[in-house]
Amino acid sequence: MQSSTKSTTSRRSNRRLPKRYEGRHESQNSAGIAAPTGLANGVGGQGAREVGAIIAIAILVIGGGELLLRLMAVPQFILPTPSAIAVVFPSPEMATIAEHYAYTLIELVAGYAVGASMGLILAGVITQFPFVEKVITPYVLLLVTTPMLALVPLLILNFGFGFTPRIIAVALASGPMVMINAATGFRRVDTMKVALARSCGASTLQIFTKIRIPMAMPMVIVGLMIGAIFGMITAVGAEMSGGGFGLGSRLTTYSSTLRVPEFFACILILAVTGITIYAFFFWLGKKLASWES
Secondary structure, X not given: XXXXXXXXXXXXXXXXXXXXXXXXXXXXXXXXXXXXXXXXXXXXXXXXXXXXXXXXXXXXXXXXHHHHHHHOOOOOOOOOXXXXXXXXXXXXXXXXXXXXXXXXXXXXXXXXXXXXXXXXXHHHHHHHOXXXXXXXXXXXXXXXXXXXXXXXXXXXXXXXXXXXXXXXHHHHHHHHHHHHHHHHHHHOOOXXXXXXXXXXXXXXXHHHHHHHHHHHHHHXXXXXXXXXXHHHHHHHHHHHHOOOOOHHHHHHHHXXXXXXXXXXXXXXXXXXXXXXXXXXXXXXXXXXXXXXX
């Protein structure tokens, strides 16, 4: 009697869940890189309704702002209407804005490449050598707590009004962010897995490349994303501090000449750039950290 009851129970446990419950069951047990749910959900079913709601709210906010500014007769040099900002993009001035935006991207990409590379290398070194961590930690904290924009005039004084001081500032701003997050991820690796790999004869390099890096990938991606955003902010701030090129320089020019629609057009471009950076690293995290699912 007991054997028949056990066999019946085992047959029931081996049955697959109905299809309407499978996706729900998987979604509860899956894990991924943390992100706002409105951006993480797909465009299907309920996700499509959420996207529609977001678009509807955007239309309501933009249309309401347009109507309110027109009814209150707010001057364009104080706060332009959304339509006045939109007119800037097909205008001839957009060619000038695009040229300066290209300079900003060059500074961001070059400085971020240097800073992120140094941050990842230092994160690996301090993880493997605690003595090195004790030596360089005060200097890393100094870089993190010091606004890099305060150093831009000194960098310009030493390197001139060119790309070099801005690239250095971006590297100094993005590197520590990458290093701190990557080092945190490298340390959070399960010690049991490391011990098992050592018992199987794995070397320190093999443990680092095969265990620490894959397991720390979510934190590494977060550090890269934060470093890129900090780098963009620093690049624009450095352009506003000195130099005649770059989108930050355009912001200073437009604000001083009361060309507010062009000013807000540059702000909108920078906002879209920041959202693009976030979306890229979120997609990259899903590709490189798919083991979390």
